[in-house]
Amino acid sequence: MSDSRHELVVVGGGISGLGLAHMAAKKGLKPLVIEANDRVGGCIHSHHFTAPEGEFWAELGAHTCFNSYGHLLAMLEDLNLLDDLLPKQKLSYQLLTAQGLGKITSQLSFVELLISLPKLFSLKKEQCTAEEFYGGIVGKKNFKQVLGPALDAVICQSAAAFPANSLFIKKPRRKEIMRSFTAEGGLEQFVRAIADQPGIEVRTRVAVTAIEKLTDGYQLQLDDGTQLVAEKLALAIAPDLAARLLQPVLPAVTELLQEIEMAEIESCSVLIEKQYLKLAPMAGIIAVDDDFYSAVARDPVPDNNYRAFTFHFRPGRLDHVGKLVRISEILGLNGPTEIESVANLDNRLPSLRMGHEKRIAALDALLVDQPLALIGNWFTGVSIEDSLCRTASEFDRLVV
Ligand SMILES: Cc1cc2nc3c(=O)[nH]c(=O)nc-3n(C[C@H](O)[C@H](O)[C@H](O)COP(=O)(O)OP(=O)(O)OC[C@H]3O[C@@H](n4cnc5c(N)ncnc54)[C@H](O)[C@@H]3O)c2cc1C
Structure with a gap:
């Protein structure tokens, strides 16, 4: 096979694309992964x-995996990495209201909860938005003041219009494995290990800019001026980006993909010396009606010298200085000068809406018999394992 011809090309080196490459390599294929960024992981x-006290890691994106992440755990098992799982200490989230930080339960009306709870038996999750379903069960006020912000914090955007059944999709737990985990050095260690295994070729800092259909596969144009031929192709990128690339190849798929919205999240991680913080260790902060959705603490993996918090801000609200001032206020610092170091990342996540299942069914019907897989975090749900569930089913269709 010449350099420019590949039996399987995966566009996008996030967990979805690397997961497919892993499954393919296990079957003896030699997948090529093309990643636009200078690092894998998305x-x-x-x-x-x-x-000064040494290196310290913090998550700018995903932060926690659970023992219900069966596909992820199977890959880590293949790579002999199960011993490298690092448990996360059980800590609570704090709720930030106009009164300051407090317990989540402090804002709950137990009377409203008791009155509303029986609706659990009449509401159908698959027919409701998150607001209709969870608001029905806990009551409208409880949803507005507590549960709604908690769901927003999980998916870093307003969860109200999300289909209720795309949040917290129940999956079997592997009871012999710790309930929630990360890795020494953070979750990126896992994606790096998948990408670095023999049998998978990964090219970073190069983006696919155009796709053309051939009789026996696809021709890909890359932004370094080169071209590739893929006998089989997997797009593991956001729906709006896939829509653009597929316009000349499958315009009907493009039309469906254009209906899927994306949410922008401005993530800002701050490193702080422990001595400056009076706050007790916590899992993070859930914000009610603020400039940010949530802050995720590194406290569940404690360090002797430092603590870190990653704030996930609503887009376009605050500039860099404004974010640091707000972070200092919330954490009780004497100003941003007590922040040792800062890292920023613009994240994006899909905003799923009612009717999404129908759209995906229509999309899948258009993909039948095509040597093309569409994978990512925009099918059933947005978690790492939701993404890998789609990867596994498309792998079965495309490769097995
Ligand atoms: C702030 C935040 C917190 C989260 N927390 C959690 C959590 O705790 N637990 C959990 O389970 N999930 C969490 N998630 C969700 C989860 O991390 C993502 O849904 C999942 O990692 C998405 O993986 P993906 O491979 O589908 O997409 P992505 O990670 O978006 O990867 C897509 C990749 O494609 C590349 N790409 C795009 N276009 C091109 C192109 N033309 N050519 C080449 N490459 C291209 C991009 O650079 C990117 O690397 C979180 C997400 C965010 C943003």
Whole structure:
């Protein structure tokens, strides 16, 4: 096979694309992964701060995996990495209201909860938005003041209009494995290990800019001026980006993909010496009606000298200085000068809406018999494992 011809090309080196490459390599194929960024991982991005007391990592994107992540765990098992899972200490989230930080339960009306709870037996999750379903169960006020902001914090955008059944999709737990985990050095260690295994070729800093259909596959144009031929192709990128690339190849698929919205998130991680913080260790902060959705603390993996918090801001609200001032206020610092170091990342996540299942069914019907897989975090749900569930089913269709 010449350099420019490949049996399987995967566009996008996030967990979805690397997962497909892993499954293909296990079957003896030699997948090529093309990643636009200078690093693999996409939304899995562990930042390494260099500080006077040594290196310290914090997550700028995904932060926690669970023992219900069966496809991820199977890959880590293949790579003999199960011993490298690092448990996360069980800590609570704090709720930030106009009164300051407090317990999540402090804002709950138990009377409203008791009155509303019986609706659990009549509401159908698959027919409701998150607001209709969870608001129905806990009551409208409880949803507005507590549960709604908690769901927003999980998916870093307003969760109200999300289909209720695309949040917290129940999956079997592997009870012999710790409930929630990360890795020493952060979750990016896992994606790096997948990308670095023999049998998978990864090219970073190069983006696919155009796709053309051939009789026996696809021709890809790359932004370094080169071209590739892929006998089989997997697009593991956001729906708006896939829509653009597929316009000349499958315009009907493009039309469906253009209906899927994306949410922008401005993530800002701060490293702080422990001595400056009076706050007790926590999992993070859930914000009610603020400039940010949530802040995720590194406290569940404690360090002797430092703590870090990654704030996920609503887009376009605050500039860089404004963010640091707000972060200092919330964390009780004497100003941004007590922040040792800062790292920023613009994240994006899909905004799923009612009717999404129908759209995906229509899309899948258009893909039948095409040597093309569409994978990512925009099918059933946005978690790492939701993404890998789609990867596994498309792998079965495309490769097996
Ligand atoms: C702030 C945040 C917190 C989260 N927390 C959690 C969590 O705790 N637990 C959890 O399970 N999930 C979490 N998630 C969700 C999860 O991280 C993502 O849904 C998942 O990692 C998405 O993986 P992906 O491979 O589908 O897409 P992405 O990670 O977006 O990867 C797509 C890749 O494609 C590349 N690309 C795009 N266009 C091109 C092109 N033309 N050519 C080549 N490459 C291209 C991009 O550079 C990117 O690397 C979080 C997400 C965010 C943003």
